[in-house]
Amino acid sequence: MTETRDIELTILMPCLNEAETLETCVRKAKGFLDRTGISGEVVVADNGSTDGSQAIATGLGARVVPASRRGYGAALLAGIDQAHGTYTIMGDADDSYDFTRLEPFVERLRTGSDLVMGNRFAGGIEPGAMPPLHKYLGNPVLSFIGQLFFRPGIGDFHCGLRGFNTERIRALSLKTTGMEFASEMVVRSSLARYRIDEVPTTLKKDGRSRPPHLRSWHDGWRHLRFLLLFAPRWLFVYPGLFAFLLGALTVGILSFGGVRIGQIGFDVTTMVYASALCILGFQALLFFWLTKLYATQEGFLPTSERYRRIMSRWTTERGLLAGTVLFLLGVVLGVVQVSQWAALGFGQQDAVDVIRVAIPSSLGIILGFQTIMMSFFSGVLTVPRQDMEPEAVIES
Structure with missing residues (x-):
């Protein structure tokens, strides 16, 4: 035998x-x-x-x-x-x-x-x-x-x-x-x-x-x-990055006034949809980050050298700081707008001008809040555990 x-x-x-x-x-x-x-x-x-x-x-x-x-x-x-x-x-x-x-x-x-x-x-x-x-x-x-x-x-x-x-x-x-x-x-x-x-x-x-x-x-x-x-870049990053950049760029341009291309005009209505696109893209990028964290920690995806370098620089506190800055920028824009309204005796304002400022303000508040929540969640995912491999432990 x-x-x-x-x-x-x-x-x-x-x-x-x-x-x-x-x-x-x-x-x-x-x-x-x-x-x-x-x-x-x-x-x-x-x-x-x-x-x-x-x-x-x-x-x-x-x-x-x-x-x-x-x-x-x-x-x-x-x-x-x-x-x-x-x-x-x-x-x-x-x-x-x-x-x-x-x-x-x-x-x-x-x-x-x-x-x-x-x-x-x-x-x-x-x-x-x-x-x-x-x-x-x-x-x-x-x-x-x-x-x-x-x-x-x-x-x-x-x-x-x-x-x-x-x-x-x-x-x-x-x-x-x-x-x-x-x-x-x-x-x-x-x-x-x-x-x-x-x-x-x-x-x-x-x-x-x-x-x-x-x-x-x-x-x-x-x-x-x-x-x-198993390809989070294709599922989250590429469509998310495209949506985020297109939405943010459109909101940024239209914040200074309407734009006309040929017979078509783009103004605050476009800003509303562009801000929604920006938020969706940003959410996709956050989901990529959390998916990558979880998948690498659990061994579903390998960790590349570039990923390890990024993670060595990332901390929960840095994410919280970035999110807080975004959130406060949105709040400051809102406070400025309310101050301008108060200067008018809280009377009637031009709706287009109000929306043109309100959209970037609300966008900053939403993106900042999402970043703060993502940072806390990523901190939970990266808490060192006894069953982790040494290289999988990421300081947070």
Whole structure:
């Protein structure tokens, strides 16, 4: 019997009621190991099958690892945790991926790749193997967004056939238990600056008579949501900065008087909407700051050197000071306006002139107050705890 320490490759299959196709997949995987002479094992991560899948796998010599928690990611996490191989290649147990042609994955892993993704679009997709919605919209759009946000250098972000260095992936402490696990593996590997390669692979129509577990719109949204949450700059910073600067610039210009461009005039009504845009943008930036603080403290996002430099200069007190200054500027503008009104005997004023001053005043008060509250909240998030890593503790 092969010693555990001598196993080079684990072929891992998540399984939930795959009795129709599991035997074929296990036989192909074991045939690949026999043909190539690679020291390996076949592991079936069972997610609570009720159709006898476990007995089929055991009867064919595969090792069954039970995953008590339901979900695609939960099954794979259980399998990865129990894998004995230096490398792991994972693939669905529905006979849609070819377990007899895994040499390109093994070759890349042996040369130092941390993650090797299959590319179904480069290798070939059999007619009927992928719904048109996935082939022409879902996968291309999500792959484009994933490449734009994280730059992993791959063209098929959600291919289910992929190989990886087992210990390197364990070190990422992946957490998601659903279909978004496929995205998390690529995103976290990219953020950790792992070496990610891609090889062509094929996809054929699965051999099941029942519908797949995948739910197109529901799971597509979960993937997109995950990509956005792990890219806070795209979710918060870029739209927030654009809205804040555009709103603040517009309010600043119109504070000195109306502006006409061609036949269109911009005045206090525009100021009202511009101030709302400015506030929304500022809130987005504050949410980015708090999200980044929480995500880095809890280990969801890595901390870059630039982020650590910024945080070394940031204190709750400095945030409170900045917020107080903004708040007081708004109050001073309001006091000046009331003083001018008092000089007129609290009589009737020109509405346009009043609004032109009231908007910057209220904007300063609102932004200042939000900054003060954010500073207190960030102070709560950065209170040193016993379970924190030393580098995660930020003085506040």
